[in-house]
Amino acid sequence: MFFERAEGSKAKIPKGIEDSFADPQSDAEREVKALIVQFNAEQVTKFEQELFEQRARLVDAERTLQVKVTKSATESKRIAADKIAWTRGKLEDIQRTELKPRDSRIFPRHYQKVSFDVKQGPKGKQAANIQPKQAIQKGGHRDSVLRSLAFLKGKKARRGGDQPVH
Numbered sequence: 001m002f003f004e005r006a007e008g009s010k011a012k013i014p015k016g017i018e019d020s021f022a023d024p025q026s027d028a029e030r031e032v033k034a035l036i037v038q039f040n041a042e043q044v045t046k047f048e049q050e051l052f053e054q055r056a057r058l059v060d061a062e063r064t065l066q067v068k069v070t071k072s073a074t075e076s077k078r079i080a081a082d083k084i085a086w087t088r089g090k091l092e093d094i095q096r097t098e099l100k101p102r103d104s105r106i107f108p109r110h111y112q113k114v115s116f117d118v119k120q121g122p123k124g125k126q127a128a129n130i131q132p133k134q135a136i137q138k139g140g141h142r143d144s145v146l147r148s149l150a151f152l153k154g155k156k157a158r159r160g161g162d163q164p165v166h
Contacts, residue, residue, distance in 0.1 A: 002035045015093070016104035040094050047091050054083045 005011040024030040061077035064070065 002032050002039075005039060006035045014104055016099060019099055019103070043094055044091065047087050047094075051084060051087045051091070054080045054087065058084065 001009075001011050001013065005013065018036050021029055021033045021036060024033045057076060058080035061073045061080060064073040065077065
């Protein structure tokens with residue numbers, strides 16, 4: 001999924017999973033680490049451009065408000081201030097090295113490490129109980145993350161789509 005994201009996929013991967021590759025031990029892990037660094041650099045550039053645009057929008061709105069108070073200028077100022085705060089938060093998250101509890105949370109349309117408990121269902125068919133792995137500790141799950149990534153990639157290929165496996 002890191003390779004797909006590097007090719008332009010909109011895959012969202014929790015920082016907790018990315019942090020598992022902070023200290024790569026094998027060539028595959030070093031390759032994933034390089035993809036993460038490349039993606040983060042692209043995101044920083046994108047957010048810095050957005051920050052510049054919103055600051056310009058804020059200055060234009062304030063200049064307009066000095067001349068005449070209008071609803072559109074007031075709204076533009078509010079929206080620009082909100083987007084500036086959001087963008088700064090995203091930039092701080094990218095540059096932060098310590099993990100926070102939210103870094104391992106599961107959000108809709110995000111990839112996440114899961115465990116599968118396969119057992120007999122009520123009609124004799126196999127049923128999978130999928131449980132999220134909430135606590136991803138730094139460096140503690142490299143092998144299982146790599147196996148999970150390989151499994152999810154294979155499952156996605158069998159489904160024939162580019163949507164994340166939930």
